[in-house]
Amino acid sequence: MIFLIATPVFGAFALLAFPRKLSWWIAILASFATFVQAVALQFPNTIRHNWIPAIGSQFLLTVDGISYLLVVLTGLMTLLGILASPQMPRLFYAMLLLLAAGCHGVFLAQDLLLFFICFEAVLIPMYFLIGIYGAEDRRRAAFKFFIYTIVGSVALLVGFLTLYLQHATQTGIYTFDLSALLQTRLSPGTESLVFWAIFLGFAIKIPMFPFHTWLPDAHTQAPTAASLMLAAVMLKIGTYGFLRFSLPLLPKASLDSQLLATLSVVAILYGGWICLGQTDWKRLIAYSSVSHLGFCTLGIFTLTSTGISGSVIQQINHGISTGLLFLLIGFAYDRRHTRNIADYGGLAKSMPGFAAVFMLALLSSIGLPLLNGFVGEFTILRGAYLVQPWWAATALIGIVIAAAYMLSLYRHTMLGPVTNAANSQLPDLSFREWLIVAPLIVWSIWIGVNPASHFGIISSPVEQIVERLHP
Amino acid sequence: MSVNDFFSILPAILFALFGTALLLLRFDSTRFYVIFLTVAEVLAAVALWRQSDFLGLTGFQGAVLVDSFGIFVNAVCLAAALLCALGAYRYLEGQDENHPEFYSLILLAQAGMYLMVSGTELITVFIGLETAALSFYVLTGFLRTNPRSNEAALKSLLLGAFSSGLLLYGFSVLYGLTGSTHYPRIAAMLSNRIPNDPLILLAVIPIILGLLFKAAAAPLHMWAPDAYDGAPTPVTAYLSTASKAASVALLLRLVLGPLHEFRPAWEAIITFAALASLTVGNLAALTQSSVKRMLAYSSIGHVGYILLGLVAGNQTGIEAMLLYLLVYTLMTTGAFLLLAGMSHDGVIDFRSLLYRQPGVALLMIILLLSLAGLPPTAGFMAKYMIFLSLIQARQYWIAIVAALYVAVSLYYYFRIVREMVHQSEEPGATVTMSTGWRAAVGVSALLSLALGLNPEPVLAWARSAIR
Numbered sequence: 001m002i003f004l005i006a007t008p009v010f011g012a013f014a015l016l017a018f019p020r021k022l023s024w025w026i027a028i029l030a031s032f033a034t035f036v037q038a039v040a041l042q043f044p045n046t047i048r049h050n051w052i053p054a055i056g057s058q059f060l061l062t063v064d065g066i067s068y069l070l071v072v073l074t075g076l077m078t079l080l081g082i083l084a085s086p087q088m089p090r091l092f093y094a095m096l097l098l099l100a101a102g103c104h105g106v107f108l109a110q111d112l113l114l115f116f117i118c119f120e121a122v123l124i125p126m127y128f129l130i131g132i133y134g135a136e137d138r139r140r141a142a143f144k145f146f147i148y149t150i151v152g153s154v155a156l157l158v159g160f161l162t163l164y165l166q167h168a169t170q171t172g173i174y175t176f177d178l179s180a181l182l183q184t185r186l187s188p189g190t191e192s193l194v195f196w197a198i199f200l201g202f203a204i205k206i207p208m209f210p211f212h213t214w215l216p217d218a219h220t221q222a223p224t225a226a227s228l229m230l231a232a233v234m235l236k237i238g239t240y241g242f243l244r245f246s247l248p249l250l251p252k253a254s255l256d257s258q259l260l261a262t263l264s265v266v267a268i269l270y271g272g273w274i275c276l277g278q279t280d281w282k283r284l285i286a287y288s289s290v291s292h293l294g295f296c297t298l299g300i301f302t303l304t305s306t307g308i309s310g311s312v313i314q315q316i317n318h319g320i321s322t323g324l325l326f327l328l329i330g331f332a333y334d335r336r337h338t339r340n341i342a343d344y345g346g347l348a349k350s351m352p353g354f355a356a357v358f359m360l361a362l363l364s365s366i367g368l369p370l371l372n373g374f375v376g377e378f379t380i381l382r383g384a385y386l387v388q389p390w391w392a393a394t395a396l397i398g399i400v401i402a403a404a405y406m407l408s409l410y411r412h413t414m415l416g417p418v419t420n421a422a423n424s425q426l427p428d429l430s431f432r433e434w435l436i437v438a439p440l441i442v443w444s445i446w447i448g449v450n451p452a453s454h455f456g457i458i459s460s461p462v463e464q465i466v467e468r469l470h471p
Numbered sequence: 472m473s474v475n476d477f478f479s480i481l482p483a484i485l486f487a488l489f490g491t492a493l494l495l496l497r498f499d500s501t502r503f504y505v506i507f508l509t510v511a512e513v514l515a516a517v518a519l520w521r522q523s524d525f526l527g528l529t530g531f532q533g534a535v536l537v538d539s540f541g542i543f544v545n546a547v548c549l550a551a552a553l554l555c556a557l558g559a560y561r562y563l564e565g566q567d568e569n570h571p572e573f574y575s576l577i578l579l580a581q582a583g584m585y586l587m588v589s590g591t592e593l594i595t596v597f598i599g600l601e602t603a604a605l606s607f608y609v610l611t612g613f614l615r616t617n618p619r620s621n622e623a624a625l626k627s628l629l630l631g632a633f634s635s636g637l638l639l640y641g642f643s644v645l646y647g648l649t650g651s652t653h654y655p656r657i658a659a660m661l662s663n664r665i666p667n668d669p670l671i672l673l674a675v676i677p678i679i680l681g682l683l684f685k686a687a688a689a690p691l692h693m694w695a696p697d698a699y700d701g702a703p704t705p706v707t708a709y710l711s712t713a714s715k716a717a718s719v720a721l722l723l724r725l726v727l728g729p730l731h732e733f734r735p736a737w738e739a740i741i742t743f744a745a746l747a748s749l750t751v752g753n754l755a756a757l758t759q760s761s762v763k764r765m766l767a768y769s770s771i772g773h774v775g776y777i778l779l780g781l782v783a784g785n786q787t788g789i790e791a792m793l794l795y796l797l798v799y800t801l802m803t804t805g806a807f808l809l810l811a812g813m814s815h816d817g818v819i820d821f822r823s824l825l826y827r828q829p830g831v832a833l834l835m836i837i838l839l840l841s842l843a844g845l846p847p848t849a850g851f852m853a854k855y856m857i858f859l860s861l862i863q864a865r866q867y868w869i870a871i872v873a874a875l876y877v878a879v880s881l882y883y884y885f886r887i888v889r890e891m892v893h894q895s896e897e898p899g900a901t902v903t904m905s906t907g908w909r910a911a912v913g914v915s916a917l918l919s920l921a922l923g924l925n926p927e928p929v930l931a932w933a934r935s936a937i938r
Contacts, residue, residue: 051925051927052926052930054927054931055930091829116846120846121847131888131889132892139893143885143889146881146885147878150878151878154874154875154878158871158874162862165859
């Protein structure tokens with residue numbers, strides 16, 4: 001498990017040692033090796049080493065079903081991101097690999113301090129990926145993203161420290177071990193304080209409405225591989241944090257947080273509404289992420305096993321379908337160098353393969369049965385309906401809006417006559433590009449047709465979380 | 472003078488001997504000056520290390536104490552001196568001012584700082600402080616033909632003399648109250664006084680103010696930005712780290728020793744100074760266009776963080792202060808030395824450095840991340856320990872204010888990073904450094920990273936230092 005972190009870091013350094021010509025291949029090799037290790041991971045499984053005994057922090061990594069799926073997603077996205085960006089400087093690949101190592105650390109760490117350090121460390125490569133390799137307004141976007149998340153993390157650290165010290169006053173043992181901290185008893189006042197401090201950290205990372213304003217800028221300016229990592233992996237850090245830390249550590253405060261489910265529903269509608277008016281298709285997909293992540297948080301804050309399992313599956317789904325969309329937009333951008341929807345039109349004539357894959361990604365994003373999106377959204381809605389019918393009813397409107405903006409996007413870019421002469425001669429997807437989209441298409445259909453295999457993986461960790469909430 | 476006396480100040484003797492020898496010797500090649508200094512530092516380091524087997528040893532009737540606290544802080548000063556001297560060699564060549572006196576003064580300042588840190592008697596520490604301060608005045612003005620350097624020296628001389636007077640006044644009141652200059656005796660004589668005795672205030676306030684002045688804490692920081700800005704950059708690195716560490720050590724020895732029972736008398740001043748330093752340092756750094764001046768202001772902010780450990784006042788707090796001093800020394804020395812190698816020091820001159828000199832830019836990024844206190848660097852660990860001690864001491868509001876200033880500092884440090892990643896065709900400033908210089912910057916940057924990934928050894932060391 002330790003190699004999941006070590007291999008990409010080692011790869012990043014190896015890049016600097018070898019000639020520039022080989023750097024793409026070395027990056028592919030390193031990320032492929034990481035991905036294979038991620039898939040081959042045995043779970044549940046724990047490794048534990050002393051790290052900073054002076055303050056009771058351990059190098060504690062644990063993998064369970066939820067971590068496993070997210071780690072595999074991270075590994076796959078890193079590999080695809082690197083495949084999708086040939087001929088980039090060495091530093092670019094090094095940053096992507098370091099980002100992957102940090103994300104693996106986030107999804108595996110069960111020591112609060114280690115988690116926090118990884119949580120922060122992923123920001124630094126992402127800052128450079130956006131700040132150096134992004135589009136025209138990259139530096140402002142990267143800076144905004146950075147400052148926003150740092151403010152959240154300070155709150156997160158305060159929450160973690162309070163827990164740590166409460167535990168120490170009760171037992172006399174200073175430890176950041178999650179399983180030990182689960183035994184801490186907190187007064188209702190402290191518990192809700194800690195809950196909201198941690199909430200702020202994760203909510204900015206997800207981002208939940210109304211903390212989402214950094215996301216469209218960051219996504220729009222980021223290069224394809226960074227958009228991919230940001231959407232598919234980094235947005236899940238916040239939702240994962242809720243599942244791993246907020247709910248089990250602070251069950252009482254979580255039960256009082258009906259407001260968050262309402263906020264999620266608002267995010268679903270608001271994100272969708274904004275999408276209807278976008279002229280930049282990368283920005284459109286970014287806002288649609290706000291809406292989809294609203295489904296994920298709605299599932300979590302139903303606080304039922306149905307809702308939470310649906311949320312985990314939806315997190316993976318969002319990774320697959322939004323990842324696919326960003327990749328495809330990246331391919332189109334490589335050919336035309338514009339993100340403006342109005343510059344496209346009739347692409348289905350010149351690039352039929354591209355248009356077909358784009359259709360599949362859209363449909364999976366909207367939630368068509370037999371594709372992955374449907375499974376997640378349906379399970380979440382069922383969970384929400386059992387708790388509070390109007391949540392489900394309102395969220396359903398969100399799905400209708402999603403269908404509206406996605407199909408309208410498809411009509412304006414893919415269908416109709418070729419309005420712009422530059423679009424008539426575009427080459428269709430190359431072999432490399434097919435290779436990149438193929439795993440995502442397969443995974444998407446696999447979840448859609450056979451969701452039980454994935455629900456099986458996550459059932460026991462989800463049961464543990466629900467057990468903590470409703471003992 | 473017995474062997475014990477000799478051994479208890481052995482490092483200071485080595486510094487003084489080698490320092491004065493440098494004034495007399497003339498080598499054919501200027502390179503030997505650095506080698507000579509390095510030999511002195513290595514010998515002193517061995518002496519310090521040998522001292523760790525004789526903890527609790529006192530010399531000169533209790534005027535000097537060998538303990539792990541002193542060894543820790545002296546080691547920090549030693550590291551700063553060595554790194555700065557390695558960086559200074561080529562810098563002074565470039566300015567055509569490479570004289571043996573420079574290295575001699577570095578060593579003499581260190582001898583003074585040794586007495587400041589290890590002294591447990593008022594006159595001893597005062598002599599040490601003055602020796603160090605005098606050396607620093609000359610070092611600040613070492614670029615004799617540069618008016619800025621001269622101005623800086625004069626300014627720090629005048630204000631420094633004022634602060635020394637203040638400090639000495641406090642010492643004399645303390646002597647008047649107790650009839651002794653030895654710390655243990657002073658503590659014993661003061662034990663029957665109530666904590667807010669006005670006479671105690673008369674002694675404590677000038678002492679604390681004088682020391683805060685030396686450590687460049689707000690509101691007594693006025694001299695620092697000009698002195699740091701005008702001094703030759705390697706001297707700035709030395710002055711802003713070692714001299715601060717020694718002053719803080721002297722402060723700690725006093726307030727945790729004889730003045731420990733009088734916490735009410737000094738607590739308010741320290742708290743105010745810490746918060747004021749955070750505010751002044753971080754807010755003034757926001758608008759600076761010269762990186763040297765920005766780092767000078769931010770070093771005032773860092774003193775604020777260091778003092779917060781004393782505000783918390785518990786064991787974690789003091790441990791955090793020591794850790795912070797070490798980490799601060801590494802990252803600040805590294806950043807100033809790198810800056811010394813640049814042909815211009817404006818924020819704008821860093822533009823597109825990442826593409827022109829990626830290695831140097833990466834080192835600078837690590838140092839800036841550490842200065843801003845982001846994980847996984849040592850700067851984070853140091854700030855983390857400070858926050859931990861504050862929360863333990865239930866000083867929540869101060870912790871929150873300090874945490875907010877982290878975000879502010881992030882803004883100005885990242886202005887430099889932003890410029891570095893900005894791609895531009897126009898030629899910016901270039902960095903030229905000799906091998907030793909490069910090594911000094913590299914060591915401080917890599918240690919700033921390594922101590923963040925595995926802080927256990929230094930944390931354990933700091934913990935043992937205050938036992």
